[in-house]
Amino acid sequence: MDALAEDRVKKVVCIKAAQVGWTEIINNTVGYYIDRDPASILVLQPTVHMAEQWSKKRLAPMLRDTPCLAGKVKDPKSRDSDNTIREKGFPGGYLAIVGANAPSDLASRPVRIVLADEVDRYPLSAGSEGDPLTLAAKRQTNYWNRKSLVGSTPVDKESSVVYREWLASDRRRFHVPCPDCGHEQHLKWAQVHWDKDERGEHRPETAMYACEECGSLWTDGQRWRAIAKGRWIAERPFAGVAGFHVPGFLSPWLTLQDIVEDFIASKSWPTKLKTWVNTVLGEPWEERGEASDPNQLRQRAEPYNDDNVPEAVRVITAGVDTQDDRLEVTFVGWGDGEEAWVLRHYVLPGVVGEPELWNKELDPLLKRTFTSETGHRLLCRAVCIDSGGHFGAMVHAFCRARPSRKIYATKGIGNDHRGSKPIWGNSLLRSKNSADRLWAVGVDSAKDDLAARLRILPKAGERAPRAVHFPLPDVLSVDYFEQLTAEHAVTEFNKDGRKVRRWKPKQEGARNEALDCFNLAQAAMLSLPIRLSKPSLIALPETTPERAEPEQKTAEPQAERVTAEPVRPIARPARVGRGRWNSYR
Structure with missing residues (x-):
């Protein structure tokens, strides 16, 4: 948001993990231009349906409950209102909310501000008109003070729009200082470490972050305190486009244990691992080599x-x-x-x-x-x-x-x-x-x-x-x-x-x-x-003891139960109270 307010910045690109506050950035930007710098604004969502959902679920409550915005957009129920689900008029400007799959909406008006959400979900072409993001940018040609905000969780590296836009930016990463040696670094998945028990089982609750310089291990608390002292550092010279990479490591809602648990559950399943890479690391998915020779x-x-x-x-x-x-x-x-x-x-x-x-x-x-x-x-x-x-x-x-x-x-x-x-x-x-x-x-x-x-x-x-x-x-x-x-x-x-x-x-x-x-x-x-x-079924104990009673019983091995032919259970209400759950881990 700070970068978007700088005069020399024409475009801001954000490649990000899921649930890191991106929608609030779009909301705040809309609110800023309605209140402080009225302009023509285009909010671009992947589909018309998603555009209407954002308007009703996110924008309408903000316009209703924010004191400085109250009354600037007319009541949609008034007879002369220019406030509809996808059109909002206000003094000095208007807000158009469109879907990337609707070419007529993209080509029908000049706009100064373009806010493009989840661009990796856009169709390759808006009908027969071409790339939706390029069409939206053409609407800004007449404005010397135009601004664009482009962001998305990436999908495939080969076809990712947000990754393409980020590569053309100055590629800023958030660097945090090590609590022990002070070395500044951006957080990487390769530096996350955790233990295994004597059976080789993963213990995600032991996950910690290792400094790439001194090797000291950070807890979640130390990581969050280091993030509070961090700063953005660009990898390339600035040329009008500010690019930001926001991985899940920067989120205050994700612990390292959460991240490691998700990885362990996903690492053996290609589709789940792809989702984890996109939504947690905030990185596009790149295919590895195919099947063995x-x-x-x-x-x-x-x-x-x-x-x-x-x-x-x-x-x-x-x-x-x-x-x-x-x-x-x-x-x-x-x-x-x-x-x-x-x-x-x-x-x-x-x-x-x-x-x-x-x-x-x-x-x-x-x-x-x-x-x-x-x-x-x-x-x-x-x-x-x-x-x-x-x-x-x-x-x-x-x-x-x-x-x-x-x-x-x-x-x-x-x-x-x-x-x-x-x-x-x-x-x-x-x-x-x-x-x-x-x-x-x-x-x-x-x-x-x-x-x-x-x-x-x-x-x-x-x-x-x-x-x-x-x-x-x-x-x-x-x-x-x-x-x-x-x-x-x-x-x-x-x-x-x-x-x-x-x-x-x-x-x-x-x-x-x-x-x-x-x-x-x-x-x-x-x-x-x-x-x-x-x-986990591979390493089951041979027997699982019942709770301590005068005559202690043991359960059959789980492996034997897996081989049994599944039988529809017979309802016996009088015996339900005797059941209990056994834990195998």
């Missing part, structure tokens, strides 16, 4: 096969991909922390349009029994079959005849500009026959997830949440790993001119059946009522 994956073979399933496997699911001349099936075992073991990949050649292949080849295969290292028999618990292609009717007929076996007809749904689709969305899609049930699978999200999984490299014989294990070399075909890594992520423009991130084959015509089958098997796992996503 197929030769490296082949070398990660472990001593197990589908007749000697690792003891850690709790459930088995399958994914089925349909091709013109064959069906392909992958069986995957799942353990605690959603750790995965690829068990076998089958190719069933035949006439896919005839029932014989489905009933005499696929159906018996899905009923096969797997044997664990300890001699337990395991069956496939759920199956997802891709209904895309030319044989959707055969897929629906096969699934319709087996309603009790959790065999689902699915259709892949890609991500779009509105965000990622869940791998298993628990949502039904329309099918030609209203009696058929068609389930959505977020294929781009599944491929993102698998790419992250393949980057996890557990040591031989060790467990690792969300890691993918591969069986003995002779179990999988020679080209299995080529198919598993056949695609890579690219950013492209959709029909609306928006940038979206999608997965495409690395080479034209490359086979990807192994990739599709694994993703379908994962969707089948997520469809089950059993939840394996908590890594």
Whole structure:
């Protein structure tokens, strides 16, 4: 706000974390120009709906309750009022509140002050007019004393508008002095440290900030006191644009424990980690390298096969991909922390349009029994079959005849500009026959997830949440790993001119059946009522004691309960009072 009031500053850019008071800065700026320096003001929100919500929920209460603004904007109920939801008149100027998706609103008036909120959520083009931010800037051409305020939580580095604008500024960062050595530094995630217990479990409550110069550890209180003594330092010469980076470390509402807990909960999930980087660090998301080289994956073979399933496997699911001349099936075992073991990949050649292949080849295969290292028999618990292609009717007929076996007809749904689709969305899609049930699978999200999984490299014989294990070399075909890594992520423009991130084959015509089958098997796992996503289930004690009573009992190991078939509970009101919660951590 101070920079915006300086005569030599024409534009202020802020790349920021979430919930750091940005909306109040916009509100205060509007209030300042209405009260002290009347001007034509344009507030630009991502959509018309968001513009109206800001007007009603944020602006109207400020105009009503701030004494110096009371009465300057007429009552919207008066007959000659020029006060509407998206138009506010006041002595000496007016306020227009528009959506970046409405080109007519952007091109219809000259304005001196432009306040652009959440610019990374803007469409790439306002209709056919072009970049909304550039259109708004063109409205200021006639004013020598024009001002612009641009801010947003960033999204993707490749397409981030606020990051582009910040790079063109003087790039100011907030430097704070070390309480011990006095060295000034801007706060970085790399300097946050915390402990682990003897079992290797994270202890976020021990998180502290380490000075990059002397190594002294700061508590939250010391960090906040240092922030109170800090100052902005620019990295580049000033040329009319003041840029500020505001990470969550500067927020008085976030403790280091909060930040570390969010990171631990997000670090193994690409979509959650992206949100954490954007909203906590205030930095744009940049993709790391894609899945491992197929030769490296082949070398990660472990001593197990589908007749000697690792003891850690709790459930088995399958994914089925349909091709013109064959069906392909992958069986995957799942353990605690959603750790995965690829068990076998089958190719069933035949006439896919005839029932014989489905009933005499696929159906018996899905009923096969797997044997664990300890001699337990395991069956496939759920199956997802891709209904895309030319044989959707055969897929629906096969699934319709087996309603009790959790065999689902699915259709892949890609991500779009509105965000990622869940791998298993628990949502039904329309099918030609209203009696058929068609389930959505977020294929781009599944491929993102698998790419992250393949980057996890557990040591031989060790467990690792969300890691993918591969069986003995002779179990999988020679080209299995080529198919598993056949695609890579690219950013492209959709029909609306928006940038979206999608997965495409690395080479034209490359086979990807192994990739599709694994993703379908994962969707089948997520469809089950059993939840394996908590890594803490890996290190459970063998027994959990009951509270001290004359005859002390022990609970069964949690791992055994996870393997049990989920059964609908029977209501017994008279016994409810005997229940209690057990803590496993």
